[in-house]
Amino acid sequence: MTAVINSAAGVRVGIGVFVCRGGRFLMGRRRGAHGAGTWSVPGGHLEFGESFEDTAVREVAEETGVQIGNVRFGAVTNDVFPGEGRHYVTVWMLSDHVAGEPAILEPDKCTDLAWHDFDDLPEPLFLPWRQLVRSPHFDAIRRELSAAR
Template structure:
């Protein structure tokens, strides 16, 4: 048993025309897996603010219509994360790799046909039956 406290992450299901945005992770825990844009919730920040900030920092995209979704509780790679998921729309623009030390590339995928392997928190909610309302 470790004395570390769980961290809070925010995963953003960015939706456009029935597709969701995933990035191939590298350089951090979950390297080699496909995950949503997102990151750590900062002190005093709302979940929606975190979602907008992280998507902009990682992809250059601006999101709208942010709505709260589900959550996961995962222990993996020696870390414990509670990840809060939100769904959002992105009406225009293409994602850019703005943090190349963390992401190899971005792609749009159907929720019913996600690539593998998936980042653990995303796999957890997908396997539990979560489906973003916008897909």
Template sequence: MSKVVRVGVGVIIKRGNQVLLGERIGAHGSNTWATPGGHLEFGESIESCAAREVLEETGLTVVDVKQVGFTNDIFEREDKHYITIFVEARCDEGEAQILEPHKCKQWQWFTWDNLPKPLFIPMVNLIEENTELSTSKS
């Protein structure tokens, strides 16, 4: 079977000056912190994928979804390669629930200047490539 590059969508959910991150378990990136997100389905828009994945993983509804960048993520140990498209969205109410306990241990809100470690490879790459994100407070 030939190897393929998959497309992932990561959703930076903002509430005030905080972002929502989950502690991953399972597949790749186990025990790292990441935004909600997942695979882009055939024929799906980036924005629809973002809203669907957030709802499936956290039960939250997001608004004002906009694209902010992408990363080229190679997981050597797991032999996987992703292009991750990052979007930013707002969620002004509700608490994140653990709706996929086989994929996420917990959800927590963090400020950009106090992110947990270790971060999921796509998050690390995004922050390294977009230093203005770490200073974004809106």
């Protein structure tokens, strides 16, 4: 059986943010219907008129209370969720941890937070993460974040 995609909902833009500290990056276990139980970096939806950088700063602060800086573009993935009838373009941003200890400030969206690196990724990964790992941009992101140790 073929899943029905709700094209009337359109394509949304999601922002995923690598928050880097000491060669590791922050990840959370997702909660809710969209990717529940999977792991990804903090992030959310691009709001009308907002830059990718502004979205990254806002979403990380709202979700974790952490302040970030040196926010920069990392990659983009095209993510279709057939079972949910959703389609996202995910813009992956890289950033440096500036201040604050991570806390779960939106418990309806995240159940766990932890620092990881590419050698100890938690499972299962959120679909856009799996797309990122297969993308031609992944090695460049991995090199840049690993060099920050």
